Amino acid sequence: MSPSMLVTVVLALSTLAFWQGKRRAFALSRQASTTRMHSRPGYYGMLTALWCAVPALVIVVAWQSASDPILTRIVMDGVREAKGALSPDQLNLMINDVRNLVSGSIYSQNVDPVLQLAAKRYQSMMHIGNMAMAVLALSTALGTAYYAYSRIKPTLRARNHVEMAVEILLTLCSTIAIFITVGIVLSVLFESIRFFQQVPLTDFLFGLKWSPQMAIRADQAGSSGSFGAIPVLTGTFLISGIAMAIAVPFGLMSAIYLSEYAGPKFRATVKPLLEILAGVPTVVYGFFAALVVAPLIRDIGLSFGLSVSSESALAAGLVMGIMIIPFVSSLSDDVINAVPQSLRDGSYGLGATKSETIKLVILPAALPGIVGSILLAVSRAIGETMIVVMAAGLAANMTVNPLQAVTTVTVQIVTLLVGDQEFDSPKTLAAFALGLLLFIVTLVLNVIALYVVRKYREEYE
Amino acid sequence: MATAMDTVLDMRDAIAEKEEGEAAAAKVRKVDRDQRQTVGVPFVDEPRMTCREVNVYYGEKHAIHDVSIDVGKNEVLAMIGPSGCGKSTFLRCLNRMNDTVATCRVTGQILLDSLDIYDKKVDVVPLRAQVGMVFQKPNPFPKSIFENVAYGPKIHGLVSNKTELTDIVEDSLKKAGLWDEVSDRLEQPGTGLSGGQQQRLCIARAIAVRPEVILMDEPCSALDPIATATVEDLITELKTQYTIVIVTHNMQQAARVSQRTAYFHLGDLVEVGPTDRIFTNPRHQLTEDYITGRFG
Numbered sequence: 001m002s003p004s005m006l007v008t009v010v011l012a013l014s015t016l017a018f019w020q021g022k023r024r025a026f027a028l029s030r031q032a033s034t035t036r037m038h039s040r041p042g043y044y045g046m047l048t049a050l051w052c053a054v055p056a057l058v059i060v061v062a063w064q065s066a067s068d069p070i071l072t073r074i075v076m077d078g079v080r081e082a083k084g085a086l087s088p089d090q091l092n093l094m095i096n097d098v099r100n101l102v103s104g105s106i107y108s109q110n111v112d113p114v115l116q117l118a119a120k121r122y123q124s125m126m127h128i129g130n131m132a133m134a135v136l137a138l139s140t141a142l143g144t145a146y147y148a149y150s151r152i153k154p155t156l157r158a159r160n161h162v163e164m165a166v167e168i169l170l171t172l173c174s175t176i177a178i179f180i181t182v183g184i185v186l187s188v189l190f191e192s193i194r195f196f197q198q199v200p201l202t203d204f205l206f207g208l209k210w211s212p213q214m215a216i217r218a219d220q221a222g223s224s225g226s227f228g229a230i231p232v233l234t235g236t237f238l239i240s241g242i243a244m245a246i247a248v249p250f251g252l253m254s255a256i257y258l259s260e261y262a263g264p265k266f267r268a269t270v271k272p273l274l275e276i277l278a279g280v281p282t283v284v285y286g287f288f289a290a291l292v293v294a295p296l297i298r299d300i301g302l303s304f305g306l307s308v309s310s311e312s313a314l315a316a317g318l319v320m321g322i323m324i325i326p327f328v329s330s331l332s333d334d335v336i337n338a339v340p341q342s343l344r345d346g347s348y349g350l351g352a353t354k355s356e357t358i359k360l361v362i363l364p365a366a367l368p369g370i371v372g373s374i375l376l377a378v379s380r381a382i383g384e385t386m387i388v389v390m391a392a393g394l395a396a397n398m399t400v401n402p403l404q405a406v407t408t409v410t411v412q413i414v415t416l417l418v419g420d421q422e423f424d425s426p427k428t429l430a431a432f433a434l435g436l437l438l439f440i441v442t443l444v445l446n447v448i449a450l451y452v453v454r455k456y457r458e459e460y461e
Numbered sequence: 462m463a464t465a466m467d468t469v470l471d472m473r474d475a476i477a478e479k480e481e482g483e484a485a486a487a488k489v490r491k492v493d494r495d496q497r498q499t500v501g502v503p504f505v506d507e508p509r510m511t512c513r514e515v516n517v518y519y520g521e522k523h524a525i526h527d528v529s530i531d532v533g534k535n536e537v538l539a540m541i542g543p544s545g546c547g548k549s550t551f552l553r554c555l556n557r558m559n560d561t562v563a564t565c566r567v568t569g570q571i572l573l574d575s576l577d578i579y580d581k582k583v584d585v586v587p588l589r590a591q592v593g594m595v596f597q598k599p600n601p602f603p604k605s606i607f608e609n610v611a612y613g614p615k616i617h618g619l620v621s622n623k624t625e626l627t628d629i630v631e632d633s634l635k636k637a638g639l640w641d642e643v644s645d646r647l648e649q650p651g652t653g654l655s656g657g658q659q660q661r662l663c664i665a666r667a668i669a670v671r672p673e674v675i676l677m678d679e680p681c682s683a684l685d686p687i688a689t690a691t692v693e694d695l696i697t698e699l700k701t702q703y704t705i706v707i708v709t710h711n712m713q714q715a716a717r718v719s720q721r722t723a724y725f726h727l728g729d730l731v732e733v734g735p736t737d738r739i740f741t742n743p744r745h746q747l748t749e750d751y752i753t754g755r756f757g
Contacts (some may be wrong), residue, residue, distance in 0.1 A: 184472075263563075299710045340600070342598055342600035343600055343603075344559070344598065345558065345594075345596060346596065346601075346602065346663070346666075347602070348558065348561060348589065349558060349589060349594035349667070351588070351589035351590035351611040351613070351616070351617060351670065352586075352612075352613075352616050356616050360612065364603065364604070365603050367603075
């Protein structure tokens with residue numbers, strides 16, 4: 001019985017257990033002799049179903065994760081006996097071959113008979129293992145379900161037990177998110193450490209030249225490989241800065257207009273329209289930047305006698321700014337609306353005008369939320385890739401001139417990992433180091449913003 | 462002034478013409494409401510505010526019917542009545558706070574010292590400085606105690622330097638009876654005070670712009686009895702310098718702090734008179750029913 005089939009059967013059994021438990025509880029509650037049931041029948045059904053499914057599913061998951069390493073080891077012990085001593089690399093290669101044989105994705109004529117034998121052994125043992133797992137899981141499911149079923153009594157506090165199960169489920173879900181985050185950070189961290197073993201940390205952090213081409217063979221030409229992250233970071237900050245210079249004023253002012261001045265009808269129409277801006281795929285913004293905005297900027301620059309490269313930081317930043325306007329405006333609008341009307345009344349009651357009220361009362365009260373929305377926009381701008389790939393170019397110029405082509409951290413990560421790669425060259429590992437750097441930069445920005453918000457927060461509740 | 466009056470009268474004529482069709486229906490209602498014609502004398506000799514035939518509409522809803530009343534100098538006028546009777550609405554007409562409600566329409570005449578406050582030429586900004594307001598729920602700004610009181614003087618340019626501002630803040634807090642409690646922590650947020658202190662802070666904030674009239678919309682309804690007593694004492698003290706109009710649900714409060722009381726019922730001003738007389742010898746049946754607790 002295959003594992004997926006087994007899970008289906010367990011779930012079907014647990015559905016059956018639900019109805020059985022519910023029926024029994026219902027029947028008990030109808031008996032005149034029994035005292036009042038603690039919970040409604042559905043809870044007893046739920047409890048029986050949980051008892052049926054959860055232990056069995058735990059067994060399936062545990063078995064599945066444990067069986068493959070154990071089987072591989074047994075099989076490879078056999079291979080090692082037949083082949084004599086092997087280096088770890090060779091062993092890995094053979095394990096791969098055996099795996100491929102098992103899954104049937106090798107059609108080569110001359111397969112090593114030893115490996116073929118090993119694959120056969122692996123398959124037969126896996127088959128036995130799956131059978132054993134099915135028997136164990138199904139008997140557990142039946143056993144635990146019967147246990148729960150037999151415990152259905154008026155005194156059993158099924159409602160509270162189900163409540164606890166819900167709490168455990170919710171806790172598990174939230175911890176899974178945390179573990180995944182930790183896992184991502186760790187994987188980036190370990191790859192970065194491998195990178196820093198080959199390229200010194202100081203070269204990476206303070207180097208002023210970014211040119212990640214590496215020689216693959218010793219006799220290859222033109223391949224020094226310098227990994228200074230400063231030009232790439234400068235590019236990121238330059239483009240994000242331009243984007244924020246567009247998005248913050250426009251977003252904030254449209255938020256103020258929408259929440260304080262616009263009529264309800266106008267607001268109901270315009271707010272969703274603004275939010276559509278956030279829904280446009282970034283690739284589309286990319287075309288727009290590369291095909292419309294960048295040439296336009298170049299032409300305007302030429303008419304002023306400036307030399308503008310056809311892919312410029314300004315074009316990418318402008319379009320990115322337009323893209324993140326709705327992040328700022330929509331969130332800020334919500335925050336401004338959340339400022340209590342009583343504060344507005346208080347200010348108007350003292351004879352303040354609308355703009356004085358906004359400037360002196362509403363914006364300070366809404367500041368934490370506004371900073372939050374700006375922060376979200378900043379992280380969006382720093383992480384944005386597509387527009388920059390298309391409109392700002394790939395050249396790692398170290399410049400703050402917005403009319404030149406620059407590149408950003410995310411764009412470099414993309415170019416480093418596109419195409420066939422070997423995963424132990426510094427060129428590829430540099431992508432992880434850049435990723436780590438980006439992560440740390442955003443983290444620091446977040447911490448600073450949190451500090452600012454806490455310091456200048458004006459409580460209104 | 463004459464032109465302003467003319468404009469208002471013209472406007473009223475125009476409205477009257479427009480509503481000619483409804484006139485008949487209105488007459489029928491008037492007859493129905495005859496028993497609710499204002500009893501007592503709503504007028505005083507030296508009025509600070511004069512209201513004549515004030516009507517308020519929220520969209521189609523006619524919230525206040527033909528209310529005429531004077532507010533005298535240095536008196537406390539209490540407005541009582543069951544919930545939804547329009548007393549808060551009427552109060553908010555006195556400093557045009559109803560302007561912030563889009564559907565609200567006010568007709569009739571309200572004079573502040575012979576200035577028609579609904580005249581088109583009148584700027585609501587100085588008007589609201591002259592007629593201050595204290596709200597039902599204390600609503601200090603999320604700023605420091607000092608900044609809360611300094612807010613009004615700053616926006617109206619009442620001070621030219623920091624010393625004057627400090628003086629105004631201290632003076633206002635003293636008048637509001639809050640100085641002794643907060644003088645050592647003016648930089649702390651106003652929202653950190655207790656409910657009663659917050660309400661006195663709001664009163665200090667209103668006093669700081671040197672108003673002539675202070676409107677109070679159930680200023681004690683969110684306070685405990687001790688804080689209420691403090692605020693009531695404060696109202697009695699403030700009366701010597703300001704004219705106060707207070708809306709309250711608490712009849713004992715009206716009796717304690719006011720000189721005259723107006724009873725509102727479903728948008729009508731039913732009875733006005735000296736507070737002593739209203740509470741001991743109400744002339745209108747509705748007033749009597751309300752203050753004896755038969756409804757409301």
